[in-house]
Amino acid sequence: MHELSIAQSIVALAEAQAHARQASIVEELEIEIGRLAGVEVQTLAFALESAVKNTMLEKARIVRHDIEGEGRCGDCGAVFATETLFTPCPRCGSYAVKLIKGAELRVKSIVIDK
Numbered sequence: 001m002h003e004l005s006i007a008q009s010i011v012a013l014a015e016a017q018a019h020a021r022q023a024s025i026v027e028e029l030e031i032e033i034g035r036l037a038g039v040e041v042q043t044l045a046f047a048l049e050s051a052v053k054n055t056m057l058e059k060a061r062i063v064r065h066d067i068e069g070e071g072r073c074g075d076c077g078a079v080f081a082t083e084t085l086f087t088p089c090p091r092c093g094s095y096a097v098k099l100i101k102g103a104e105l106r107v108k109s110i111v112i113d114k
């Protein structure tokens, strides 16, 4: 399952950061998930619950930020909210749109206890 391997790599990344700071417990994990990152958010939330078992993140509070999609038109420069990767520019109709927000999938921060 796609989401489970993502969850495992999020946990591994957070653990690596915690180890680097000589922590023993991660109290909070803050992640950012773009709406266009290609993951099913609910599935990922469930996957994270199982991925944290027996790790430093077992008791961690998981704070999730959903990032709305935003595109910039390569032809006229308009910036607009978008819900898909293939939305044309609302100003000029161009499809030369670059996604500037919404594809994030990353660990924003962790709170640790030593």
Ligand SMILES: [Zn+2]
Pocket (backbone or CB within 6 Å): 073, 074, 075, 076, 077, 078, 089, 090, 091, 092, 093, 094
């Ligand atoms: Zn445009």
